[in-house]
Amino acid sequence: MLSKINLKLVNYFLLIITLASIFLFTCYGNTASRFYLLHFRFFELSIGGFFAILLYNTMSIHRYYKYLFYGAFISLLLLLFIPYGNNQIKVMLTTLFTICILVLGRYYYQEDKISKYVLQNKLVIYLGKISFSLYLWHQLIFAFFRYVFFESIGLLESLLLIFLTVLLSAITYHFIENPFRNKNLISSKNVYWILSIVFLISTSSAIYIYLIGGVYKDFPSVGITKNDVERSGYNFFSSTENIHIKYNEDARKLDVDFQYNTKPKILVIGNSYGRDVVNIFSESSIANEIDLIYFDINKVKTDQDIIQRWQQADLIVFAAKNVLKKDWVKEVASLNGLGVDFDKIICFGTKDFGYSNGIHYNNISTIKDFTQYYVNMRKGIIKLELELKKEWNTNYVSLIEPVANDSGQIRIFNKDGKFLSQDTLHLTKAGAVFYATILNTKLKLFLENYKPKVSG
Secondary structure (H helix, E strand, O other): OOOHHHHHHHHHHHHHHHHHHHHHHHHOOOHHHHHHOHHHHHHHHHHHHHHHHHOOOOOOOHHHHHHHHHHHHHHHHHHHHOOOOOHHHHHHHHHHHHHHHHHHHHHHOOOOHHHHHHHOOHHHHHHHHOHHHHHHHHHHHHHHHHHHOOOOOOHHHHHHHHHHHHHHHHHHHHHHHHHHHOOOOOOHHHHHHHHHHHHHHHHHHHHHHHHOOOOOOOEHHHOEOHHHHHHHOOOOOOOOOOOOOHHHHHHHHHOOOOOOOOOOEEEEEEOHHHHHHHHHHHOOOOHHHOEEEEEEHHHOOOOOHHHHHHHHOOEEEEEOOOOOOHHHHHHHHHHOOOOOOHHHEEEEOOOOOOOOOHHHHHOHHHOOOHHHOEEEOOOOHHHHHHHHHHHHHHHEEOOOHHHEOOOOEEEOEOOOOOEOEOOOOOEOHHHHHHHHHHOHHHHHHHHHHOOOOOOO
């Protein structure tokens, strides 16, 4: 039992690290980091602990009741009407909504009819009992079905998978969870032994699969073989040497100064999408005729190397996943004291190759003509494409138009059945070669239109 002094200290400590976690979650990191890493998501757990300690042994919280009720009601409304894409806000609101419901349920479920009948009915109580199984099953089921059966998961598919998740969760709850809790059926000592053995086997297997990047055999459709894993080294928690992103990451080697005075100087500024563009140039027929370098878009406001490279470049290419507006380019230039000549600045557009490669990988043996195999793009991609095209006009290079059909679907294979993208967003080597070929004429125009500035 914590003393009052210790309780206060714990409360203050929880408050500080909770605020720090919220700050990190809202201001730093990418989507994957915010989802997987503890310091980004710690506030979701600590807020519950904070309220548990705050309200411990405090049965009289009537003065907070209406605020908690309003907080829960407003959070629910906002969750329903906030559009897709505001995931950080949705997580914050979901956490607040959950806290309000738990507190209200703890103290008012008997006297509040809504809480009593909505949150304390037999169905909700049962879902609470199997909630751990629901947590374990839902990701497996949704990921597996998206990989094997559904290109995308809509309303009907979601309802089917939710039903299956609940069914399997109920089965594991009654036939695995409950029996393991019954000491008359199995002793605690045996439970610990079984869990320890299963943990070692599953963890060891997972670490091995992680180290080899899941490449347990050759995958010619994405251009990856077991020998590639051995040559590049195993994936020891490297953010750049992972076998699946190495081709894209290798473009960072061109983050150097220009080397030649007699070749057209092309500066590509971008993120992973920019590195895809670097690979398109590198795989093209003009690769040996240009002086090509890359600059990370995240450094343009802080790294002074951009100034000299910007001034020397005959052609500046912007390519990034986010929408690149001309006003943003002007801002970057002004921060570095650079001029903006939009006649020598172009934008390579966005791209998308469907929701998942899994289901298409499983269909490869049945595809007769890869050049006629098209899939649906994610929602919003066409709208983004049109916005970028309108923004940049003739200085826009579309990566969607050359591989889309009249129905707004996208091609995902080259003629030999190799994926253009390994993750539906970034290019494989086959994809870079494919784009270098279909954009060959446009790339050659760069040589004609942008003459090198010869110095010294």
